[in-house]
Amino acid sequence: MRSIHLFCLTAGMLSMAGASSSLAGPVDPDVQLPVRVANIEEASQRLNGWLAPGHSPSMVVSRPGATFLRLHFSTAYIPDGAWVELTNASGEVVDRFDADDVASGSTGEGYYAASVEGDTTTVTMRHDGSNAGRAFSLVVDSVDVGFASITSRAVIGADQRERPACVLATDATMYRRSQAVARVYGFGYVGTAWRVGAENRMLTNHHVIGNHQNPADFELWFGHEHAVCGGSNATTAGTKVRGGERLVGDAGRDFQLFALNAQEFSSGKVARYGYLGLDVTPLAVGQPIYIPQHGGGRPKQIARMDDAGRSCSIASSAGNMRRYACDTEGGSSGSPVIDRQSHRARVLHNSSDGGLNQGNAIEVIWPSIRPYFANGQVPSSSQ
Incomplete structure (x- = not known):
């Protein structure tokens, strides 16, 4: 079975990421700095259990009023034959990833899914039915919450x-x-x-x-x-x-x-x-x-x-x-x-x-x- 387990970020690391870690260092006052368009909020939402035929467990992540959401997973344990879908409020699939995607996209401190426009996304564990009884686990430990920028x-x-x-x-x-x-x-x-x-x-x-x-x-x-x-x-x-x-x-x-x-x-x-x-x-x-x-x-x-x-x-x-x-x-x-x-x-x-x-x-x-x-x-x- 191919699966990935990622460890949680510490609160200090999250604080740093939410404050100034996107800025590479001292810059000239006239440099046009990247524009802040989101706040990073700590989260603790879990979706875990065992895969069962005909069942696709899901959880909803919502931040009312947000312009977009980007989820960070500290844990993404996905069995063979299974994958995760992120849909927007209209039910459109915005992102789809499996264990191989997590392995290639992980930084060692977690995995960022693609951003979803709007203030709500549904995270669903899908599978092909060949892996009944297999354990899965997803943990969202932070959410980038978008807002309209003023520059x-x-x-x-x-x-x-x-x-x-x-x-x-x-x-x-x-x-x-x-x-x-x-x-x-x-x-x-x-x-x-x-x-x-x-x-x-x-x-x-x-x-x-x-x-x-x-x-x-x-x-x-x-x-x-x-x-x-x-x-x-x-x-x-x-x-x-x-x-x-x-x-x-x-x-x-x-x-x-x-x-x-x-x-x-x-x-x-x-x-x-x-x-x-x-x-x-x-x-x-x-x-x-x-x-x-x-x-x-x-x-x-x-x-x-x-x-x-x-x-x-x-x-x-x-x-x-x-x-x-x-x-x-x-x-x-x-x-x-x-x-x-x-x-x-x-x-x-x-x-x-x-x-x-x-x-x-x-x-x-x-x-x-x-x-x-x-x-x-x-x-x-x-x-």
């Missing part, structure tokens, strides 16, 4: 950001490249990350996922955007996957390169979103750019125009930093700043300064991440 913005003048569906009507290539950008969530905070190259590689800021953290505790949400250009606020379902191995990060240049969960990546779940290439040549002032982002943790927006109706462009350089008048806000941290001509990433956005937004140039990050790409070659974009 301080770094919008320059009026907010010119657009929904991807609006961009699609006039620039299909820009829309397609922006699909590689994902919302990243962990420990109550949201930021932005993106897939780089054809291999299993993701890039974000170090202040979003620090060197002391395990990306497996984070969730990446691809395709989270408004379904139409205007009017309705309905969003697409998208695809949620968990992080995997941390590869290399640096606080000074504020980057973190990591992988998605290997099992989920191999399944092809994110293949349809494509990936961005890099350009590591010096970036000139005046170069037109655009920034796909999840500011405030909301559905994806794309900044491509300034208040004068011109294409956003590189306004100035200061050391490793490149500055621009594209609109961003907290939660946009980790977004790619993309060359409007080559559609390759040129800057990793992280902050604002002196009325402009800014990030570290890819050419100063590339030497550190180069060993993690095949033959040390600069990755190209998907088609």
Whole structure:
């Protein structure tokens, strides 16, 4: 029988996770910190017993008024032929995992299930009937309880950001490249990350996922955007996957390169979103750019125009930093700043300064991440 048992987090560890563990360390006051969108509450809900034919035991986890729930399991003992389903208030299956999924996604301190939108989720133990009498045990020891975020913005003048569906009507290539950008969530905070190259590689800021953290505790949400250009606020379902191995990060240049969960990546779940290439040549002032982002943790927006109706462009350089008048806000941290001509990433956005937004140039990050790409070659974009 294949099963997993995970030990409980201590109260001190939970307190740390709920307070500031998503922040990687001291940061500049102008850095656009990940935006807090959830409180982490201790819990003690159990579902255990013995599997019986025709019976699928379940428990309900509810936090009235929550925008989403993300459950952490300290114990997930799942026999062969059994699996766990998480459904939302409408009965739709949002997450499904078995012992192998827990083994590949556990950090050694527990297992995070995918987040469920809304304030209620039902946890059900399913099985194929071949394992009658087998014991099972699930223990939820903490719940991330989402709330609507209120953020301080770094919008320059009026907010010119657009929904991807609006961009699609006039620039299909820009829309397609922006699909590689994902919302990243962990420990109550949201930021932005993106897939780089054809291999299993993701890039974000170090202040979003620090060197002391395990990306497996984070969730990446691809395709989270408004379904139409205007009017309705309905969003697409998208695809949620968990992080995997941390590869290399640096606080000074504020980057973190990591992988998605290997099992989920191999399944092809994110293949349809494509990936961005890099350009590591010096970036000139005046170069037109655009920034796909999840500011405030909301559905994806794309900044491509300034208040004068011109294409956003590189306004100035200061050391490793490149500055621009594209609109961003907290939660946009980790977004790619993309060359409007080559559609390759040129800057990793992280902050604002002196009325402009800014990030570290890819050419100063590339030497550190180069060993993690095949033959040390600069990755190209998907088609």
